[in-house]
Amino acid sequence: MPKLTIDGMEVTVEPGTSIIQAAEQLGIEIPRFCYHDKLSVPANCRMCLVEVEKSPKPVASCAMPCADGMNVFTKSAIAQKARNGVMEMLLVNHPLDCPICDQAGECDLQDQAVAYGFDRSRYNEEKRAVKDKELGPLVKTVMTRCIQCTRCVRFGEEIAGVNELGVIGRGEHLEIGTYVEQMATSELSGNLIDVCPVGALTSKPYAFTARPWELRRTESIDVLDAVGSNIRIDARGGEVLRILPRLNEDVNEEWISDKTRFAVDGLKNQRLDMPYVRHHGKLQPATWQLAFDAIAENIKGKKIGAIVGDLADCESIIALKDLMKALGSLNLECRQDAAQFDTSQPAGYLFNTTIAGIEKADAILLVGTNPRTEAALVNARIRKTWLANRIKIGVIGPQMDLNYPVKHLGAGPETLEELLNGKGAFADVLSKAKNPMIILGAGALKRADGMAIQALARKVAEKYNMVRDGWNGFNMLHIAASRVGALALGFVEGTPETWSKVNALYLLGADEIPIDKIDAKAFVIYQGHHGDKAAARADVILPGAAYTEKNATYVNLEGRPQTARQAVFPPLDAREDWKILRALSEVLGKTLSYDTLAQVRERLVKENALFGAIGVVQPAKWTSFGKEGKCDKSPFVLPVNNFYMTDPITRASKTMAECTAAFVMSPKKKAVAHG
């Protein structure tokens, strides 16, 4: 363990720690452009130069490992002068167009130029100009602003797994480019915007919208997939303008998917902002009282069922469950995709390994899932693990384009059966692996024999020693943000495909169910925030709040409860969802026992203890689950065809529609190599 002194403070660090990291441990910030915690170290910007005693020249602190007895000065005259020189050179070709640059106000170059820049330029020659690149509908480029830090190139190679960006030319002509002009085809491409320290790569949909100092920041949770990415919502007035990632090493590190980042414009379109009641076959605007009265009148004596949609929060789920129980309903369902699996044991439906735990795995079996479209950040973690350890990954399901090499083992359940019997090359891989994992996706469960497949997967997990003390390699990959929370609250009762078996139906944001299977005479109540498929069928519409408009709890696929915070108010008459249910319960004469958010949360903890520890995953006990039986021979079918449109919010988003047109409808040839 090297012990060194930085600016007169002693610190002991792990061997291999660079000076810049050691300084960070002491709270000393060293300026940098090319260095990024999550990327490799190229040491090409030279901004992080520091003085080291006995070293003849200043050293790049990002690339220099700490050695015993080093004496480092980060603020000495030599270091300062070196940085001044670097800054002056960087600004030689920088356009200094901050007033018309979207990065201004949150630009590393701007901030550091204030600290280290010269007050005038000594460069009287012509500046160079670089042609802008076309990177698709999400990332806007102004390449003249680029300082060639290569963070974007490394991000593409190391995190996103698309080798499309590179450093082209040399000397004065050096620039960042793509292979003969090609779009960035990655579901993580938006992170390029965060990674870029200057205004060369900025957000296209957000261009010229706002300045960072006008924005109100709210730390929250994303709900557009089941990962539960930690996000920051930036809003101005009543409008959410953009979404940025927030660091959480256990969940999303510091990345978010393009869907999470760019679907915000969907929050402004197609919104339900007042109650509606159907009169003579037509939906008419109404007041809350009228809507509630219509419900009270029409559900009397009917067999009622309730379905929880993919974006529902736990507070409204528990309120709906309590209300339904009070009404004597036995038909509760949260699996809109009609996936069949045993919901009684948490170990059977959680991502038990945890997302961070993937990094310890040395063999992964993907069953009926394409993590790239279903949970982009789980996929990024798998790629990270593959990149570090070249682990073996097998796939059972359709052929798909993943950004790491996989071995395609088969298309359906019989391949899983073969593995259970120890047949096939991948059986060898699994039995030799120390920490093998199986990831079971909706593609394998969205069928009549889902229970049997779940049991089969459990037996495979047990055979290959995937579950033992300190390691649980059995995982289910959910797509819906509400799913695990609803399962934890027991929102599954009665027979599957509830929607076709009742004559009164309460839909809590449920738009993915087959609407045409609902009984034509059934009375349908839709509570939600977007006028999507189900709202059109509804007899009463209750306008709810989207995820940016309420304080709510969501449980991600690992079983990690997290709190989303309200950034803006719901539009017009729309209200927070649990409050709507609470108000309705009073009209129906079954008043729920809670009046405040704190009381609802107490109720949540009473229902399931996991809600008592926000942000923490509680390991689930391993028990038997699933129902052994015969599996159908038909191949698995993936649940997500279009990564960019999976729910009412993304379907209402113009940006997501552009992405669909650019990447899904006419996909360009994708890069093949995985290097």
Place this chain on the structure above:
Amino acid sequence: MKKAEAHIAKYPKGKQASAVMPLLDLAQTQHDGWIPEAAMEEIGRILDMPRIKVFEVATFYTMYNLQPKGEHHLQLCTTTPCWLSGSAEVVKACEKHLGIKMGETTADGLFSMSDVECLGACVNAPVIQHNGDDLYEDLTPKNVIEVLDGLKSGKKPKHGSQTGRTTSMGVKGATCLHELAEKAGVKKC
């Protein structure tokens, strides 16, 4: 492919990407002195590296041509020693004679001119490199025209010094060392 494999075999297993430069060179010689996109893609495939990486290398080095060049690709050195010896006049003479500017190709596709840095033949400055191989040395605005006409007529003029000196012997013939040798009592050979 055999030649490519020979190059790949020079590097340790798993480090086949190191062969990218010889392979690019091979592609260039086999393809009329320039490397098309398809060749770079193929090299990327052979070496199992992303094509953008091949593109990076190809754009970094000036000796890889990514556009077609004329039949006679003249690379005129304009670095200091050549410039001191009159390369600017040689360039002017060529431009005037061929009717093109530096970096262009003649309409008949016979000649291309490009600006290069030191070719390492400063003793015989100014020099022009022909098709990435032979050097024409000791050029003047007059004799360079003869070289150009020679190339145009299809007869390839002899490369090397155009003033007739042998390799890089002194311009005034062998001068040094003789006297010194005599002084030291070494017999003339």
